[in-house]
Amino acid sequence: MVHPGRGAKVTTKLAAFRRVGVMVVRELALTALLLLGVSLVVFVILHLSPGDPFSVLLEGQAPGQAARASVREALGVPTTWYGRYLAWLGNMAHGNLGTSIRTGVPVAGEIVRAGPNTLYLTLGSLLVTLLLAVPLALYSAWRRSGALARALTLAVYLISAVPVFWLGYVVIYLCIHRFGLFPLLSATAEPQRHGWLYILLPIIVLGVANGTVSEVTRHLREELGRVMAEDYIRTARAKGAPVWRHAFKEGFLLPMTEMIAAKMPFVLGGAVIVEQVFNWPGLGRMAWQAAQDRDFPVIMGITIVAAAFVRLASLLRGVIYAGVNPRTATE
Amino acid sequence: MTRSPVLEISDLRTYFYSRAKQAFIRSVDGVSLSIARGETLGVVGESGSGKSVTALSALGLIGGSPGVITGAVEFAGGDGARAGGNGRRNLLQDLARHVTVTERDGRIVAVAKDEPGWQAQVERSMRGVRGKEIAMIFQNPKSSLNPFLTVGQQISEAIRLHTPVKDSREAKERAIAWLERVHMDSPRLRFDQYPDGLSGGMCQRAMIAMALASEPSLLIADEPTTGLDATIQSRIVALLAELKSGLGVTTLLITHDIRVVSRLADTVAVMYGGTVMEHGPARDVLAPSVEPKHPYTSALLASLPSAQKNGGPHAIDGRLSVIRGEVVDTMDVPRGCRFYARCDRVTDTIRARCMSQEPALAAVTAGHQIRCYLYGDEPRDGARAG
């Protein structure tokens, strides 16, 4: 009773924290559930495919029915589909994604080795996309009907329609053949003059031409426009407060987070092509090679890792939403 | 009117443009109003009468397409009053520089407006006025508060922006004092709550606290009770009445609820179809059987269910007296009187004028003006009275 106000304050703050906590736990549970679903989808695809690649995954790469049967007996491999699924899931839980058919190397190790390269590429490209889209969105939200805004909008559409592989060639030609900035080598080679530029090139190419720039711009502009028309922004203007301070969370932060989470799969998909063009030793190139060779343990592992990555971005979005927006947190 | 006006709006026009119909929506079409210091002016009207747009235009809160196109808003804030009435300035200064209006047959048919230039100009002239000198509360209090900030943060922000109090702890204490002032229960608890956790009535109290916290010279209350429950409405009205007598803050009260106006306002302006039909002391304008009165005002009062209950003049067998027809479409404003099509008091002597030319707002007694040929002779373009 000494400080009723302070006690009350503590409880409301605590309640807010708890609400965010509950939200985060729920997001985590949802992520786990979705990853389970992802694994099931992958399992079903492989299970249905001709040639029974799934047996190979569990039983090794012994050729011939008789040899496999003996392996099955020796290892105690389950024969029902759900038994196989669970066994496979158990393997994955232990970090065992099988071995590559082509090279015989454990897939998990390969993914760990190539993964960071793709991570740089995708995160960097997302950054480039945002660096491109955000100023454009802000400008066209501000000058919606200006001539320059219209021209920029058209330019964004144009950029989004450019085939990323062709843009890759153009950039390589310009930088390497025309201006001779550096020799054509892969990123794993020893440091080169302008080597950093070579790492930047695919990032820029994928960031510009992953096909999402126009959608990201449009979404940011529309959300900002919508929020600027909200009643509470009018209140902020009427009280002479800086509008940006009031519009930032709902008009900028949330749509940004949303776009990062929503466009992650597109950028990952684009990475497959860009890694091919630039000879970039990442997961995308691995996936391409694996599809070429029907090396399904590899492509399976990559699919699951990529999906997990997408879910991670969504999880991040969920956490930011929970932290920023008390409304969703109270639901 | 002996006291000097705090706010004087003259010949304000705010238009919008419908692309689909290629026509102007003449939301505010030549409105003149003035509010004396310490007075409460109630602006009543149905939806589409332009009452809210008038207030938003005066604060420069209307966006383009094309928005405010003519008029002046003279404002004399707190400093101006101390300096002896010389602090008056036009908030819509230089409007004519940014807007070109083309008239044909006395009617605006085209507008060219430099929107970015005008917006920049508005922001300049409103600096130090919005929130500080003129504060505003809105209808839909729940959506008018920022859902991402606590009630306390929003009130403290107003205090730190507009009063000498800059220290956050001190601002908090001030904010809590204001929450107490508007009878928010457990103000310290509410300070840290988000608007979503509060009921509509509590949100409106918070809005009022936020508006008053900067100690403005003028409070604009735009439909402060709309959308709230009956018992809550009467609480908010009681609060506004209490603040009026306690703080004596000059108030522009905008509402469609005649009951609220009759409780709170000293003077009343009745708006219809984008213009002021009648302007005068509340007791003369709103008393059901006092004449003279604009036909619209008397018909509006008679159509209220309460008029019916109290044995109003038009009550016959439980049917409400009605104003026939539809509310005038501000996209299709007639050349004559806006109310002519629904008016049941047109006489043969004035009919021709009613149809062809809009009457002027003419004084019938000191401080009471009516826009009707029944009481005045001049058409609108003649000498403007008042």
Next chain:
Amino acid sequence: MRRYRQAAGEVGERRERSRWRAATTADLAAVGYGLLVVALVVISYTLGAVGWLPDDPARMDMARLNAPPGPGHALGTDFLGRDMLSRLIVGIQAYFLPGLLAVATSLALGATLGVVAGYRDGRAEALVTYLSNLVDSFPRLVLILLVIAAFRADIYYVMLVVGITGAPAIASLIAGKIQFLRTKSFIEAAHVLGLSTRVIVVKHILWYNCAPLLIIQATLGMGEAILVETSLSYLGFGVQEPTPSWGNMVQAGANYFFHGKFWPSTAPALAILGTILGFHLLGDGLNNILESKSAP
């Protein structure tokens, strides 16, 4: 300066202009370009299907390899001296029918899921949300590579995947539309009136309120399908040489790109760019005109 002009004529009986007449020039231009592209694609597809071509796409003109546009070959030749224009026209075969399949799959699946999510609440809605999230978890191209590895590089399998992965977006749009009608008590009012669920869903929701939305999504979906097909052909999983596809044409021309012969790979790239741009502009232009909030 923005100008606003009242249309001539006295007030009163002025009818509202249709959404098309009230549309901005920019939107109309976008739709116009889009329709042009669609027409070109359809005509070219038909020409390719019946074999009316300027030249035999397989005939090699060894005298003119990697030629720029000029007489004889309106759009030049590729690295084997084959006529570029004919190959571009024939290349449409690679994505046209598969793309339609993908769009049809997306629409059917998306509409069903959207109606379920918007119309029923509780468990069904949660399930649809889960399925949408699940589908959205897979990077489209990676999932396609998985399917290719598991089955074979068949364009129809691939387009089925494209169709399925396109469904969640449509589902959420339709669910949102239904939600909007719900807030207006429209669906309840229809129920109370005595309309059957089937009539409400098919006639009132899908036909009257979602038709423009579905057309727009079909347009955007076709753009996506073209993008996927060309990407796959580029990666070597689509149509194989010597049958032309825009993707494998870019790929084939790429080897000569670095020797300064830009045209063989740039021509199909520009075709891709112009076509995808057309479908995107058409979709977004239609969206601005038909689905904007100011014009209901």
Next chain:
Amino acid sequence: MATSRATGRALARRLLEVSDLRKHYRARAGLLAALHGQTRSVPAVDGVSFALTEHETLGLVGESGCGKTTIGRIILGVTRATSGRVVFDGHDITALPMRALRPLRKQMQMIFQDLDAALNPRMRVRDILREAITLHERLDHPEVTRRTAELLDQVNLQSGKLASFPHELSGGEKRRVGIARVLAVGARFIVADEPTSALDVSIQAQIVNLLRDLQVRLGLSYLFISHDLEVVELVSHRVAVMYLGKIVEIGPADRVARAARHPYTSILWSSLVEKRSQEVPRTGGNGAAAWGVFDFERPGQGCRFAPRCPVYEATGRPAVCTDPASEPPLRDLGDGHSVACHFPLPR
């Protein structure tokens, strides 16, 4: 006039009978709460009973969240009741499956608060009406045209509006089309959920008159749900006042409005006067204090109005008011006037 109407009603048939209606919404608890096994259920309607005779208007008033709209929705079968019975013209609606309700739709209809509820934004007025007219019976084209014209005449709508789309109509016109659509199927009992709240004052009066005219001409019965006390008082024969899911007072309109026996009713109607008159009786500044915070989700123990009740305060907080075992039942005071209060106000 009023008395003759009342005696006439006594002979009239009972059209609708609602008994002990309950609707509990399951509060959406978080994942953690679900793990703890805490499921709260929120009563929106908590044991409501009333009856409606033919040609009668029963007004249902109360603040938002008191459950009045839920009752209307349950009667129309839009929402399912948790328990209780709704008997319409001898049919137990709560027992019927959704599909079997459809024949009854011909007789009972609803006017929704939202003006756009009845209006498909992409259909013309003509098509909207035709759909309703041909819904329950097959009619040929001239017959539909004749019926459409008749409906337009009934709701005073110009025939020129038939070609309009809903967004081209004014609020009053939208409301008229909505009413015409309800009449088109031949309804004789109408639940009117806030039919005037979205309209302007001058248009409100037109619609109120229209509803009254239709009642006389077509012999309709209304359940008139509204928060606008003055309108309800004007159009209703009887009025029921709801507070947090329960009816606290029901009786003839003038008795409820002028001689309320429940403190809540009295406060509701006096709030109208307070808002209007400048000479408010300043009751010792207890204004704000008497109106404590209240929680819709958990009504208090015993009488649910006790936490806000001035009588409870004035009589020294008697224990019976907050005794969980003695929630006041609706007691008949004669003349069809009932009140649920331990200490009804004196007459």
